[in-house]
Amino acid sequence: MQLWKGRFQKALSKTTNDFNSSISFDSRMYREDIEGSIAHSKMLGECGIITKEDAEKIGEGLRAILADIESGRLAIDPEAEDIHTFIEGELTARLGDTGKRLHTARSRNDQVAVDIKLYLKKQCDEVSKLVEKLLQVICVRAEEHAETIMPGYTHLQRAQPITFGHHLLAYGEMFARDLQRLSDCKKRMDVMPLGSGALAGTTYPIDRTITASLLDFGGITENSLDGVSDRDYCIELAGALSIIMVHLSRFSEEIIMWCSWEFKFVELDDAFSTGSSIMPQKKNPDIAELVRGKSGRVFGDLMGLLTVMKGIPLAYNKDMQEDKEAVFDAIDTVKMCLTAFTPMLDTMKVIPQNMRKAAAGGFINATDCADYLVKKGLPFRDAYKATGELVALCIEKGLTLETLPLEEYKKICDIFDEGVYEAIGLEKCAYERRSQGGPCPDNVRKNAERLKASLNK
Ligand code: ARG
Secondary structure, three states: OOOOHHHOOOOOOHHHHHHHOOHHHHHHHHHHHHHHHHHHHHHHHHOOOOOHHHHHHHHHHHHHHHHHHHHOOOOOOOOOOOHHHHHHHHHHHHHOHHHHOOOOOOOHHHHHHHHHHHHHHHHHHHHHHHHHHHHHHHHHHHHHOOOOEEEEEEOOEEEEEEEHHHHHHHHHHHHHHHHHHHHHHHHHHOEEOOOOOOOOOOOOOOOHHHHHHHOOOOEEOOOHHHHHHOOHHHHHHHHHHHHHHHHHHHHHHHHHHHHOOOOOOEEOOHHHOEOOOOOOOOOEOHHHHHHHHHHHHHHHHHHHHHHHHHOOOOOOOHHHHHHHHHHHHHHHHHHHHHHHHHHHHHHOEEOHHHHHHHHHOOOOOHHHHHHHHHHOOOOHHHHHHHHHHHHHHHHHHOOOOOOOOHHHHHHHOOOOOOHHHHHOOHHHHHHOOOOOOOOOHHHHHHHHHHHHHHHOO
């Protein structure tokens, strides 16, 4: 059924109808559509645009439709043009002329905009909850490994010793920012477009403050053209979701590396790994790989939205119907990834002795060796040069800074004494990095506490 058939002599062809229809993906907004219509009809009644009785009947009719959809008594018609058409059509089938009054002073253009905003506001909360769960697990695991030594890397080359807890909390900071981004996004979304009409508002004496308060919006859009043609909130949310995927993907990449025999820093629980159909020895980190791979979909959704919006003139254009699949897919994908990733991290077995072993190779205490000389009065550049020569000497002799005899140290720089061995001990190197934001165990514990406290606000 089309709502606009008066002007037309022919029905749409089946293929055109299928092409034009959005019901297969916008039916998920049936609740929001009904909620928006109930508020709109109530406002129409209160403003005397329709009678109070009609408003009452429309409200009841819409609530009955909602109950029937939820209970499965009413199936959503896949042939309908969109969810708005379907619900209005059903209301009219049930109430006759009264149902036909619902769309007074409204257009599908402001209707769809308000539906999407209502839906996305809820989704911001749902995604946030999943991110919060992940952040909670990150904090717990970080506290557990506040003292676990691991090599920190730059260029994927062993660089300086850190704690595993500190490494995990780097992701904690990222996801904490993601939570802020989702909440900012929701704030900007919280402005009601209903009442913008098709594009130019309406001559009816509507009161938008009534609908805004019924629908729990914090504000009301101030330009009707913008009200119906703005999709910044879809783009912004897809952007925030894309950044979440960047973080999940980087984390996944590290977990995948850590699972390899080359690292073996961690082992995933059997429940989160898969085997190979041919290689009996294999235990593959498929979940982490899939999360990494699915980031591509979400970035694609963001690019799709940007591209749909960039060239369309004001105000509404049908191109904008493409907004929904993209933003819904981004939401679904991120929720799925978070749901899979969090328990995988929670159950991941950490192998501290392998981290320790890796930290002991690769001269990651060379900076501390140089710092030791600096503390004894040598300028940093000279200390750096002397330590570089020591590293070269160790490589030549197949030794490490820990195993190089003191007389060799003294040959390169006579300031060295026995104290150097304590200064370059890995625990000392990591635990003494107490500068604000550094990897020492106290900082890890303090920051995990802070991040957890931020979750309870
Ligand atoms: N299904 C449409 C969409 O999602 C609803 C708005 C239709 N408006 C119109 N003028 N054709 O964008």
